[in-house]
Amino acid sequence: MxxxxxxxxxxxxxxxxxxxxxxxxxxxxxxxxxxxxxxxxxxxxxxxxxxxxxxxxxxxxxxxxxxxxxxxxxxxxxxxxxxxxxxxxxxxxxxxxxxxxxxxxxxxxxxxxxxxxxxxxxxxxxxxxxxxxxxxxxxxxxxxxxxxxxxxxxxxxxxxxxxxxxWGSTRVRVEVTGREAHAALDPDSGVSAIDELVDQLIAVRKIVAEHDNVLCNVGTVTGGGRTNVVPGSAAADIGFRFVDPATEESVLAAVKALQPVRDARLSVQVLSNRPAxxxxxxxxxxxxxxxxxxxxxxxxxxxxxxxxxxxxxxxxxxxxxxxxxxxxxxxxxxxxxxxxxxxxxxxxxxxxxxxxxxx
Incomplete structure (x- = not known):
């Protein structure tokens, strides 16, 4: 049955x-x-x-x-x-x-x-x-x-x-808004959202490396559309796992404080949270x-x-x-x-x- x-x-x-x-x-x-x-x-x-x-x-x-x-x-x-x-x-x-x-x-x-x-x-x-x-x-x-x-x-x-x-579990979305331009004729007037996102993900890895007992998985990456266009938008969804509330608070505070490396707009949004x-x-x-x-x-x-x-x-x-x-x-x-x-x-x-x- x-x-x-x-x-x-x-x-x-x-x-x-x-x-x-x-x-x-x-x-x-x-x-x-x-x-x-x-x-x-x-x-x-x-x-x-x-x-x-x-x-x-x-x-x-x-x-x-x-x-x-x-x-x-x-x-x-x-x-x-x-x-x-x-x-x-x-x-x-x-x-x-x-x-x-x-x-x-x-x-x-x-x-x-x-x-x-x-x-x-x-x-x-x-x-x-x-x-x-x-x-x-x-x-x-x-x-x-x-x-x-x-x-x-x-x-x-x-x-x-x-x-x-x-363990605690938090899903975070990092979104970048850059500026589109022709990748060959006018690349200097563009701001690559994908390049900015890559730099931000490296920064996230550094934050995680500074803490014990943290798991970090970049689950999705989206952005751009054509190889001849400087991408104007990009985003990544990241899953974090934390063994204790203090570590969670420290990591998330650092991630939320991220600043753009270039002339782009950066948004960090917590999608869901389950405390440890x-x-x-x-x-x-x-x-x-x-x-x-x-x-x-x-x-x-x-x-x-x-x-x-x-x-x-x-x-x-x-x-x-x-x-x-x-x-x-x-x-x-x-x-x-x-x-x-x-x-x-x-x-x-x-x-x-x-x-x-x-x-």
Whole structure:
């Protein structure tokens, strides 16, 4: 049953920013959560609606579950480089690991606990997680108030361990406006936006080199149009990862203070930000309780820090006891070999059900 549902969910391709595809998938989730007894709200956004589902429970603080229904893959990936394939206990397909598998685990756990005693449950399913959840940050912050603990359904560590902290993640866009001119007849009257951007990216690398434990990836570069025209515009999107808030603040301050090298205009814009979620005694205490829940269903549960970012960064940063990685075990997030181990779908659902009924 879980594999069939996963195939259905993977078959509904949901790239970030495709509002029609995301909203159609949200319809499925909303209908299913309603069937299971939730009160469901849609939070409309131009790039796709977020969902909030509240399940009733005993008069205690709720558990918060964080998930997303967008993927990094475009429409057509399923019929091209990444067809659905299930063989030898391994399932392949776009989004199967990040994180349609996690959605199936959550839904199955909800089925298992239906009618049983537990805390209230609140589920947030975000539509733009893969680009840093820029439209969902305020929603997650508001809905997280007063919860007992937060859990994410992102993939776990390769050995199945949960994630107990995460590096911070910030996306920055550097835009340059130069001046166009004929590259041969009048080059001196032009100002190359591309040359300026290259110099600025070198400056960014120098800033990063001055700090420990910073990752920097220039993910996109655009600009110009013809080799016989001095380019008048150029831009780059940069992804930064930070181990602690102080390093993040220092690096971003230096990047925002960049100045043009030539007669060009420079703009630095923060596109999205997830603060560092650092280790805490509260999360370690939560992990101990989850490990006990795991033992009740015959599973050994461990935890470790993670370098990747997700919506749990925000709840962890807010001081809420938080764990992530409740999705199935697999590998290949954001890669064409994306896959999950089929047997861990059931194992993870059993674990989540035990967590719900024991906390």
């Amino acid at each position: 879980m594999i069939e549902r996963l195939r259905e969910y993977v078959g509904a391709e949901t790239p970030t920013g495709d509002a029609a595809a995301l909203n159609a998938f949200a319809d499925r989730l909303a209908a299913r959560y309603t069937e299971l007894g939730a009160s469901v709200r849609r939070v409309p956004m131009p790039t796709g609606d977020h969902l909030v589902a509240d399940f009733p429970g005993r008069a205690e603080a709720p558990l918060l579950f964080l998930a997303h229904h967008d993927t990094v893959w475009p429409i057509g990936q399923l019929d091209g480089a990444m067809p659905w394939r299930a063989a030898d206990g391994i399932i392949h397909g776009p989004g199967v690991f990040d994180m349609k598998g996690g959605l199936v685990v959550l839904e199955t756990a909800l089925e298992q606990v239906a009618g049983r005693d537990h805390r209230p449950l609140r589920i947030i399913v975000v539509a733009d997680e893969e680009v840093g959840s820029p439209s969902a940050r305020d929603l997650v912050t508001a809905e997280a108030k007063g919860v007992y603990a937060a859990f994410g359904f992102e993939p776990p560590h390769p050995n199945g361990d949960l994630k107990t902290s995460r 979620w650092q280790p805490s005694a509260a999360t370690e205490a939560l992990l101990a309780k989850v490990a006990a829940a795991g033992r009740s269903v015959g599973q050994q549960v461990g935890g470790a820090a993670a370098s990747g970012a997700a919506d749990t960064n925000l709840t962890g940063w807010l001081g809420i006891p938080t764990l992530d990685g409740l999705g199935p075990v697999g590998k290949g997030a954001h890669a064409v070999h994306e896959q999950v181990i089929a047997a861990t779908l059931t194992e993870r659902a059993d674990l989540v059900a035990a967590i719900i009924t024991s906390l």
